[in-house]
Amino acid sequence: MGMMTAESKETDRLIDMLRRSALLEELQQEALDRGELQDRLGVSRATCHRHTRTLDEFGVIERVDGRFQLTDAGRLLTDALTTFKRDAGSALRLAPVLDAVKDAPVEIDAEAFADATVTSAERGDPYSPVARFVTLMQETETLYGFDVDGIAPLYMEEIKDRIVSGMKTEDLVLPEAAKNALDEYPEKCMEACMSGYLTIQLHDCLPFGLAVFDDRVGIGVCEPDARQLRVFVDTGSQEVREWAEAVYEVYESEAVLMEEFTHQEFHEAMERGGLELTM
Known part of the structure; x- marks a missing residue:
């Protein structure tokens, strides 16, 4: 030895x-x-x-x-060890998000997320990432991104209320997510759409959830083969905001607009975009 x-x-x-x-x-x-x-x-x-x-x-x-x-x-x-344990724990919880964004059309350095707030689903508190998203949503006047409904599908009522009360919202959604929302919450979808504050576009490949608030940017990653949010990361980093804006522009350029949030408009948008349901 x-x-x-x-x-x-x-x-x-x-x-x-x-x-x-x-x-x-x-x-x-x-x-x-x-x-x-x-x-x-x-x-x-x-x-x-x-x-x-x-x-x-x-x-x-x-x-x-x-x-x-x-x-x-x-x-x-002791101060150094406490800081190390906190930062190491955050890095481990951040891993699913870094893995999800590595194939995004715009690159970003992992160091940009160094000061991010990481909220993970834990045993006994599986909805803490969703709760974090809802807290930020309640504080913002504008919200845009993609697969936002996938971040918080159980909070459709809260999302609808914020939109109707004036939160300008632009969301790119998966076709199956849009269809599920129409099937399960038709009245809420119609009310949100008729408010004039909601724009919905369809996209058939969204690798993670992105939410751009007034002051922060959030990224959500679901459990594999499930719609339950695994981790939600949010940050006020200007570098992350610029990255998020660029990524959103790429996906938006590929999306198909739904002029109204109805079953008929959904099918018409699907036909215009040549999209197929993967459900």
């Missing part, structure tokens, strides 16, 4: 710190004795002793009057 390099030793040390980051984060709040640490972390006395001994040897915690507290180096380390 070869001798460990200084770099590999440093890597192992950082891994040790990450494994014990929960303990450091507890001490970031307040000094604690060993029993309190055991209770907070839910570990045995032996495990707690091993963790505190290791961290003490690294010089990031110290024991004063029977209570453990962070050293100056420990406070810096």
Whole structure:
């Protein structure tokens, strides 16, 4: 077995710190004795002793009057570990979106999403990405994009109400999504269309959901072979907005306008565009 390099030793040390980051984060709040640490972390006395001994040897915690507290180096380390865990978690949640946009007709650097808000469907809260979209929709005066209905199909009433109340909306939709909306919500579709604030166009290939609000841009990715939103990412980045505008223009140039949101107009638009349902 070869001798460990200084770099590999440093890597192992950082891994040790990450494994014990929960303990450091507890001490970031307040000094604690060993029993309190055991209770907070839910570990045995032996495990707690091993963790505190290791961290003490690294010089990031110290024991004063029977209570453990962070050293100056420990406070810096804990801040760094907290930031790393947050950013790494965001990067992992962002992965489905980066994978979806990589084949978009306009390229964008992943770094443009560095400050994005990432909302993922979680066990026990599968609709949190949809809720995030609805929150942004309620705050905007204009909305355009594509497959927006795919982002929030269960919130047709809220979307319709915002459109009727004056939210100017342009949406490129998949033919099957338009047909489903007409079949399931005919009155809502008609009311939104008759308001004069809604423009619907059909497109037969939309790889992700795009929503351009007044101040932010949102991207939604659904579960494979399902219409349930998996992750919704939104950002105020000007670079992402410019990219979104360019991508929208490409897809809009290929879309077919529905002059009215009716079954008849739907079929006429399908014929004009030579589109086919894939349902």
